[in-house]
Amino acid sequence: ILNVEQSPQSLHVQEGDSTNFTCSFPSSNFYALHWYRWETAKSPEALFVMTLNGDEKKKGRISATLNTKEGYSYLYIKGSQPEDSATYLCAPSAGGYQKVTFGTGTKLQVIP
Amino acid sequence: DSGVTQTPKHLITATGQRVTLRCSPRSGDLSVYWYQQSLDQGLQFLIQYYNGEERAKGNILERFSAQQFPDLHSELNLSSLELGDSALYFCASSVDGFNEQFFGPGTRLTVL
Numbered sequence: 001i002l003n004v005e006q007s008p009q010s011l012h013v014q015e016g017d018s019t020n021f022t023c024s025f026p027s028s029n030f031y032a033l034h035w036y037r038w039e040t041a042k043s044p045e046a047l048f049v050m051t052l053n054g055d056e057k058k059k060g061r062i063s064a065t066l067n068t069k070e071g072y073s074y075l076y077i078k079g080s081q082p083e084d085s086a087t088y089l090c091a092p093s094a095g096g097y098q099k100v101t102f103g104t105g106t107k108l109q110v111i112p
Numbered sequence: 113d114s115g116v117t118q119t120p121k122h123l124i125t126a127t128g129q130r131v132t133l134r135c136s137p138r139s140g141d142l143s144v145y146w147y148q149q150s151l152d153q154g155l156q157f158l159i160q161y162y163n164g165e166e167r168a169k170g171n172i173l174e175r176f177s178a179q180q181f182p183d184l185h186s187e188l189n190l191s192s193l194e195l196g197d198s199a200l201y202f203c204a205s206s207v208d209g210f211n212e213q214f215f216g217p218g219t220r221l222t223v224l
Binding site: 089102105 | 147160202215
């Protein structure tokens, strides 16, 4: 089981603000890093899968970067909207197969 | 709709009983994962199957077992149930066991 830390635990931002969160994980034996978005009363939904050091992925106003050497990933949201309110989970995997460990998430609330 | 189905949606049972949760992956996905989310806890990885074979194991209790059948659906069996087993159980699937996971709607288990 990997030690995964996400910060901050929760965040309130005004509509239109940009924000970012951090996911820290052990860099040894790294395989992949997943980001998921989890809205209340729904199921987690995949945002990105990242594998290579220096990877950058983008989906609309959301983007993510990956540093496998130092063991962290950043998730950025540009111009936050109320519909971005959700818990954002990162999930690194290590080893030959995808033994996934989910972080406890960053809960984002965007205030209109 | 992720394409992953889980039945039943809700299950209420008594301590000491045994239940079976069922998951049908998205069409074409070979890998199935099971997760447990207890109250105020994050997603805990239980077990992963790929094309009928167990691939990775997480914090799955000995009272719990799972299998993936030739038609790729999976069942999670929980026996000798305890109050602490009350949780939301998610199933997820992915095409190859490495890429993004698609989550089902979950089964809410309540043990009284």
